[in-house]
Amino acid sequence: MQLYLPVAEVSINIFLLLGIGGLVGILSGMFGVGGGFLITPLLFFVGIPPAVAVATSANQIVASSFSALLAHLRRKTVDIPMGVVLLIGGLLGAGVGVFIFNWLKELGQVDLLVRLCYVVFLGLIGGLMFVESIRALRRVQQGNTGPTRKRYRDWVHTMPFKMRFRTSGLYISVIPPLLVGLLVGLLAAVMGVGGGFIMVPAMIYILHMPTKVVIGTSLFQIIFVTAFTTILHAVTNYTVDIALALLLLIGGVIGAQFGTQIGAKLKAEQLRVLLALLVLLVCAKLALELVLEPSEIYALSVHRGI
């Protein structure tokens, strides 16, 4: 069954879009990532114009993240004060990120830099998470649980403006979470994603937040940052397709509910190995595309009038 999308101006099979939404929704619920790093390339692949794909997936991330966040709120696995601090940084970062994005667009190199960003960040984070979580799995298998909680005394604890985050059980300065939020907002705007795949590891490895709280809290921040991005895209580029978003989010919200269930059943270490493998897979595919000779070395970009 084909559907003509009013803003994208293409006709696409409904079930294909529902399926993409569902797949990304499951991942979103399982790992607490918005799934933008997956949905945007998938939309390119089915023939949606890139600008529309980036803008509309931001809107879709709001829906699937909101559905997953409600599930986390009921389980009380959201650290709201921490989320607000991350969000303040995130909005600042997104503003700067959009500025950088437009500047790169003028240079005609935005595609390349977005791809390079993907490869570098996905590779770094995927690799780091994979190594760490394999080590954690080994410890669990050897039955040598050891001290579950080390007393971290690094730079995170030496800064001023300390604040107590009860849900996370942390008493740290607000500067590190603000910086993490800023970096994520910046990358989110430049790369057209929610940024969960960067924020989740940052919360675990830099802020030392408990894994169970990390996912709900990152969803909280992602919703507001992607909503902000959606508005910016709709107002400046007219590239949000509401019909496309609706189909993706119908699949997405249903998938997110299943994902949250699966996530609750798996152990934190297993969850991290799976997410690391997924991130590395996407990274490898994008890296190959940069290195291998493309079948068509020419590309067209149409300047649509208003």
Place this chain on the structure above:
Amino acid sequence: MRVLLALLLMLPIGLRAEEVVLGLSEDSINITTDFHGSSILIFGAIEREAPKPQDPMQVIITVAGPNQPVTVRRKARQFGIWMNTDYVDVDAAPSFYAIATTAPWDQVITDTEDVRNKISIPRAIRSVGAPMTVQDSQSFSEALIRVRGANGLYSLNEGAVEFTRQTLFRTTVSLPADLTEGDYMVRIFLTRGGQVVADYERQIDVRKVGLERWVFNLSRQQPLIYALLSLALAVLAGWGASEAFRRLRG
């Protein structure tokens, strides 16, 4: 001087002993939510005041979508990765262009007549010039035609026009699902010995209608309201799904 001008103006009219009577299966195409491409039947007859000349007549039919500026970028390997290096701005290229003829291209029209009437695909694309850094601007236009040809947007169908007894002609042009909105021009050229003896134009409106129209207009005219509507829809869907699942379980 004035007499000469008048004579010159009269000249083509005097030559037009053969006129086109045209029919189209559709005058307008509506893009609705279930739009998945369309085809138009173009048919007609040739009206003659004088007896049919000996030399056989040929028919060329073109359907052109609205012109758009297009940037063609070329990738090259630098530092081991493929990146965009050169680009050429094409001032106007039709979003869709289909040509149907009665015979192979070199038999229906001469190059001079093609240049004058801008009929063939390369001639229908208007490109003012490439930047100084690009030596082979020709290959960029060729790439534009190749990429759009592969997507079914540009086509040349030689022999696709049926021409009965040098009088009745008909052809079908299929339009793809990813059609750009706008005024589509149908042009018909009658040629004899490679020279255009008559031509005729008709316009087809391709328009979004109903819900498609409303959504598109809202996104362009009230982008902020449109964005907030999209977000409201997203939040509502997220909340709805969450509630539905809770009810199912509880």
